[in-house]
Amino acid sequence: MYFQLNEEQLMFRQAVRGFSEKELKPLAREIDEAASFPTGLLPKMAAIGLLGMAVPEEYEGSAVDSVSMAIAIEEIGRVCGSTGLSIAAHTGLGCFPINRWGTQPQKARWLPLLARGDALGALCLTEPGAGSDLRSIQTRAVQSGDEWVVTGNKAWITNPSLAAVMVVFVRMEDEFGMVLVETDRPGVTVHPHERKMGVRGSPTHQVSFDQVHVPLDHTLGKPGHGLRQTLETLDGGRISIGALSVGIAQGAMEEAVRYARERVAFGKPIAEFEAIQWMIADAGTEIEAARLMVYRAAWLKEQGLRFTREAAMAKLFATEMGERVTRNAVQILGSYGYSQEYPVERMYRDARLMTIGEGTSEVQRLVIARQVMAMV
Numbered sequence: 179m180y181f182q183l184n185e186e187q188l189m190f191r192q193a194v195r196g197f198s199e200k201e202l203k204p205l206a207r208e209i210d211e212a213a214s215f216p217t218g219l220l221p222k223m224a225a226i227g228l229l230g231m232a233v234p235e236e237y238e239g240s241a242v243d244s245v246s247m248a249i250a251i252e253e254i255g256r257v258c259g260s261t262g263l264s265i266a267a268h269t270g271l272g273c274f275p276i277n278r279w280g281t282q283p284q285k286a287r288w289l290p291l292l293a294r295g296d297a298l299g300a301l302c303l304t305e306p307g308a309g310s311d312l313r314s315i316q317t318r319a320v321q322s323g324d325e326w327v328v329t330g331n332k333a334w335i336t337n338p339s340l341a342a343v344m345v346v347f348v349r350m351e352d353e354f355g356m357v358l359v360e361t362d363r364p365g366v367t368v369h370p371h372e373r374k375m376g377v378r379g380s381p382t383h384q385v386s387f388d389q390v391h392v393p394l395d396h397t398l399g400k401p402g403h404g405l406r407q408t409l410e411t412l413d414g415g416r417i418s419i420g421a422l423s424v425g426i427a428q429g430a431m432e433e434a435v436r437y438a439r440e441r442v443a444f445g446k447p448i449a450e451f452e453a454i455q456w457m458i459a460d461a462g463t464e465i466e467a468a469r470l471m472v473y474r475a476a477w478l479k480e481q482g483l484r485f486t487r488e489a490a491m492a493k494l495f496a497t498e499m500g501e502r503v504t505r506n507a508v509q510i511l512g513s514y515g516y517s518q519e520y521p522v523e524r525m526y527r528d529a530r531l532m533t534i535g536e537g538t539s540e541v542q543r544l545v546i547a548r549q550v551m552a553m554v
């Protein structure tokens with residue numbers, strides 16, 4: 179595939195970069211230190227189409243293509259990993275499944291609200307006892323007349339404290355399904371946010387469902403198709419996490435280059451030492467490789483072609499690259515890199531999540547090995 183961004187994609191990048199530099203970057207340190215999502219910026223994000231990327235125009239969305247979506251997540255991640263993660267989850271895990279499998283009334287009720295940023299989207303898959311092994315979830319939806327009664331505990335969920343509705347992955351007798359559950363339904367408890375190593379401004383919570391009654395018309399997609407729907411959602415989500423890693427790495431490399439030009443040791447800027455240049459050269463090369471892998475997976479998705487293998491490869495490579503590049507950025511800044519006064523310390527912590535969320539590196543390798551071996 180020969181790759182070139184089109185005019186629209188370049189303009190969208192410019193708009194998101196402008197917003198990120200002007201509005202988000204000055205707040206990034208405080209977002210991390212206060213572990214607080216910048217809700218005050220949601221109207222501005224909505225205004226440039228950041229919150230309705232996976233929402234059609236008829237539901238007030240910006241309906242951008244998958245490559246533009248990756249570009250936007252990358253640009254936000256370049257200045258603030260926390261905001262990038264919450265917007266990635268909102269878009270790929272919250273809006274996407276509602277738009278993909280929702281009925282017309284479900285879409286009309288929830289998508290405009292999500293695109294306007296009145297609330298963020300959330301997807302509840304993981305449980306205290308089930309992460310990679312999604313088939314072992316225990317949360318149940320039991321039919322009672324014309325309602326589901328949902329009971330169980332979900333863990334490590336992004337955005338529920340900012341959500342109005344959550345997509346919840348459940349057992350339905352012997353099958354899996356998805357149901358839409360409003361956060362204000364009696365029996366829903368969003369527990370206090372987790373205290374995390376990184377992406378601290380992205381709220382992560384445990385959510386309990388204690389005999390929560392929801393009408394049957396809250397079923398999302400087909401009962402029995404829950405696992406298939408989840409895997410398709412995660413395929414797309416992996417592109418976003420890959421894009422976020424590219425952005426974080428890019429931000430860290432830029433900080434490292436700026437610092438290396440100014441810091442003097444042994445009578446010259448450290449940027450003139452080959453050891454530093456090699457780290458920068460490796461970072462630049464790996465970031466570019468990861469970016470191309472992410473865009474390619476996004477492009478395949480946009481064409482309606484299969485992209486499971488490419489999304490898993492892009493996520494694996496980009497997230498492990500993100501760790502290496504942010505690690506070396508800390509190294510280039512020396513003691514200052516280890517200080518909270520400089521952003522690379524935060525970027526290193528933020529990047530660390532990416533090899534875990536939306537399928538660990540080990541799970542990506544399982545997916546990739548299966549796909550690669552099937553081709554031989």
Ligand SMILES: Cc1cc2nc3c(=O)[nH]c(=O)nc-3n(C[C@H](O)[C@H](O)[C@H](O)COP(=O)(O)OP(=O)(O)OC[C@H]3O[C@@H](n4cnc5c(N)ncnc54)[C@H](O)[C@@H]3O)c2cc1C
Nearest residue numbers: 301302303304308309310334335336534535536537538540
């Ligand atoms: C900040 C944050 C945000 C998150 N947001 C969400 C969200 O919005 N929604 C949601 O549903 N979840 C979310 N998660 C959960 C996340 O997706 C899971 O933590 C992740 O999938 C791993 O599951 P686990 O933590 O249960 O680890 P486990 O599955 O218990 O894995 C533990 C270790 O064993 C390895 N392992 C497991 N199975 C295998 C195997 N077959 N072969 C080799 N190695 C294996 C794993 O790779 C890992 O190293 C979030 C997590 C975090 C930290």
